[in-house]
Amino acid sequence: MSSDFKTLQSHWNTSKNQLHVSTIDFDNLYKKIRTKEKENYMFYYGTITILLTTLIVISLFFYFVAPVQYTLSRIGAGLMIFGLIFRIGIELKSIQKAKHINILDNSLKATEHTIAFHKFRTMIHQVVAPIIVILYTVGFYLITPEFSQYMPLWNIVFIDVSYIVIAVILFIVIRKGVKGEMQKLSDIIALKQDITE
Amino acid sequence: MIFLSMKTNKNESFETIYRQHHPMVLQMCLGFVKGDQDTANDLSQDIFISVWNNLDKFRGASSYKTWIYRITVNTCLQYVKKDKKVRRFSESELENQSDTNHTESSKQSDIPELYKAIGQLKKIDRLIIMMVLENQDYNSIAEVIGINAINVRVKTHRIKKRLESILKQNTHE
Numbered sequence: 024m025s026s027d028f029k030t031l032q033s034h035w036n037t038s039k040n041q042l043h044v045s046t047i048d049f050d051n052l053y054k055k056i057r058t059k060e061k062e063n064y065m066f067y068y069g070t071i072t073i074l075l076t077t078l079i080v081i082s083l084f085f086y087f088v089a090p091v092q093y094t095l096s097r098i099g100a101g102l103m104i105f106g107l108i109f110r111i112g113i114e115l116k117s118i119q120k121a122k123h124i125n126i127l128d129n130s131l132k133a134t135e136h137t138i139a140f141h142k143f144r145t146m147i148h149q150v151v152a153p154i155i156v157i158l159y160t161v162g163f164y165l166i167t168p169e170f171s172q173y174m175p176l177w178n179i180v181f182i183d184v185s186y187i188v189i190a191v192i193l194f195i196v197i198r199k200g201v202k203g204e205m206q207k208l209s210d211i212i213a214l215k216q217d218i219t220e
Numbered sequence: 221m222i223f224l225s226m227k228t229n230k231n232e233s234f235e236t237i238y239r240q241h242h243p244m245v246l247q248m249c250l251g252f253v254k255g256d257q258d259t260a261n262d263l264s265q266d267i268f269i270s271v272w273n274n275l276d277k278f279r280g281a282s283s284y285k286t287w288i289y290r291i292t293v294n295t296c297l298q299y300v301k302k303d304k305k306v307r308r309f310s311e312s313e314l315e316n317q318s319d320t321n322h323t324e325s326s327k328q329s330d331i332p333e334l335y336k337a338i339g340q341l342k343k344i345d346r347l348i349i350m351m352v353l354e355n356q357d358y359n360s361i362a363e364v365i366g367i368n369a370i371n372v373r374v375k376t377h378r379i380k381k382r383l384e385s386i387l388k389q390n391t392h393e
Binding site for chain 2: 028031032034035037038039040042047049052053055056059060124126127128129130131132133134137214217218219
């Protein structure tokens with residue numbers, strides 16, 4: 024094929040004219056727009072909804088079902104609840120950062136905001152998430168001595184062991200999250216370099 | 221009643237923009253994804269969803285065309301972040317795809333080869349050269365990308381050379 028730029032431009036324009044669509048199904052397009060809006064809403068608020076539900080369930084559990092009496096247990100319950108509240112706060116901050124990425128900005132600015140967002144997400148996965156898991160774990164094990172008074176030993180052992188399994192799964196999930204965010208971050212930093220070089 | 225009228229106006233504006241700019245957007249998406257029709261359709265759909273969502277924010281500071289270029293370029297670049305999740309095409313699959321998805325008349329032209337060559341450039345370079353192919357001036361491209369016009373001119377010169385060498389290399393293969 025000819026590499027002369029004027030010829031390429033002519034090919035380009037001829038091909039574009041052939042892409043013209045005579046009938047457009049706008050109803051279908053509007054339907055897809057509505058679906059996308061729902062998906063976006065879930066993207067932003069899905070995690071918060073899950074965390075908020077967990078927070079409410081745990082709070083109700085400690086208030087109505089198992090109102091712990093020992094100071095140690097109360098500290099434990101407090102740590103678990105605080106960890107969740109902190110996590111929700113971080114998620115809200117993350118949404119705020121994500122909303123800074125404006126598709127109407129120029130590419131350089133949008134890329135800079137995207138880098139800021141992914142740096143924040145990396146920090147969440149690397150620092151905040153492990154701290155929250157530790158808080159939650161410490162809280163959980165502070166409660167078990169009091170629980171052991173009302174439950175058979177095998178039950179307590181079962182809960183403790185299953186928590187270790189959950190902790191291992193969480194560790195793997197967090198590690199995967201860190202790797203994913205680091206990869207995205209390096210891709211976007213490379214993109215910014217390509218724009219500015 | 222007023223709300224209904226505003227909605228109808230928005231629909232009308234959107235449909236006009238869509239009719240006028242859809243071929244340009246789709247063509248840029250095709251160039252960006254090396255001629256993969258399905259991915260280009262998905263991408264162009266995402267672009268028009270963003271156009272719809274941001275239509276109320278259009279203030280007329282630039283032309284609709286420049287405004288749509290911004291959305292197109294940013295959506296394509298954001299796609300960079302998630303394109304590792306979508307299926308990847310081998311070179312042979314890509315060639316077949318390029319052939320089967322074009323009309324008879326365009327098959328006779330060299331456009332699939334051009335898409336393939338553009339696809340071998342860096343992501344930002346693909347978008348810059350496609351805007352040049354679209355006859356956009358350096359100032360408009362600079363406004364979309366966020367760098368100065370002189371820088372765009374230098375980059376364009378470099379990209380043209382690179383594209384030329386890729387096309388020559390592909391012809392010899």
